[in-house]
Amino acid sequence: MSEESKTYAYFLGCITPNRYPGIEAATKKILKEFGIETEEMIGASCCPAPGVFGSFDMHTWLPVAARNLAIAEEMDLDIVVTCNGCYGSLQEADHLLRGNPKLKEETNKILGEFGREFKGTTKVNHSIVVLHDVIGLDRLKEKITKPMNDVNVAVHYGCHFLKPSEVRGHGSSDDPHLLEDLMQVTGAKTPEYKDKLMCCGAGGGNRTADAIQSLEWMRQKLVSAIEAGCDCMVHPCAFCHLQLDRGQEEMENAYGIFLNFPILFTTQFIGLAMGMSEKEVGLDQQVTKMPDKLLK
């Protein structure tokens, strides 16, 4: 399949559909606006989280990921995702299985028990890459009806969108520009801030290992964005979203400090700039509240 494909198998994962469905709604609406359809993947499971299940048992992580890839292959569609964890897991599994016939055979022995097979015929795409490269910045710009001219956005890439760069293929992980490009299309500014490339703190089982310690990473990141004069943070990862939005409530419970720094998934922010309402993209359901300048 190629970049031409106008229908994607939407791999939902866990956090997007089960905690922040506004991300799912916004993504589907934007893609549809540009003539791109999304189909449900019946029976898809957890990706499973690359730093979590990859840390516990890679020999379980891989067949579970391969089963998800096989579902999209049966649909004869490329995959689109809205979480860096899903992106990392599925793309890495696809990469490893394609490059290692013995591993593929062993994995298919497990999948064969219930009649599935990994063939290596789908491609794993991140939704923000579809926006940037398939729809393209010029076409996106035509649909911006509510420019974000006076908004300073702290862009947060998350880790597994860019790294490992040898697998992801989005260029330098030290100097990325894809999110900046997308934000600038809406008229928003993207100031540099100290902890721009820092992890949200959630991955690799770190949030589960020690929640308070992991929230400290988040706190440092958010404070450095606030100090740089940013109005909100925009990112491409449902798991980061959970940490950065829900984490602010957890931080309030632990320390009594509520930063209320607005957190938006990329398609939620672009949805607003395309004239969608706060409610349509689920931003009224969050811990962090959106300021008037994003909703005007």
Place this chain on the structure above:
Amino acid sequence: MGTLYEDIIDCGGEIFGEEHLATLRECVQCGKCTGGCPSGRNTALRTRKLMQMALLDMREEIFNSPELWFCSTCYTCYERCPKGVKVTDVIRTIRNLAAKEGHMSVPHRMIGVYVMKTGHAVPIGPDQMKLREAVGLDSQPPTAQKHKDQLEQVQAIFKATHYDAMIDFDWGTMTLKGMDKGGKK
């Protein structure tokens, strides 16, 4: 059981290829991994020390270090290592070996419980179904949680790889052994 280095090559090698993990031998203790580590600035995790401990076969010391679990797998060290050590994958492999030998916390084991029970590490509940309806989506996505026959496929994988035994999962109570009585094994 060989040395820790040999076990890293065996366990991770099957997935990533042996040469990928053998990059560990190239470590010159320069500390660039530690310098850029977002965990290291907040926790006692010292990636350089971890690499050296692995090479010195300090298995028990590593497996009993809480810091082993404070890496968020952000791959900053992996990207920057001047000697090409695949640091993050070395750490993930060490964690696999630690988990296999029983060094896995109850909260970490519970993540597996959720996936075996529902197909998802973060399952849906009634409140979240309402959130979905509010944005115009079906109350439940058509994932493994909704389809029993699909969930059984996911469960079959966890059985085939003996993940269930690794975390002491009880298929009768669908949780960790001893957990249904409020116990903590």
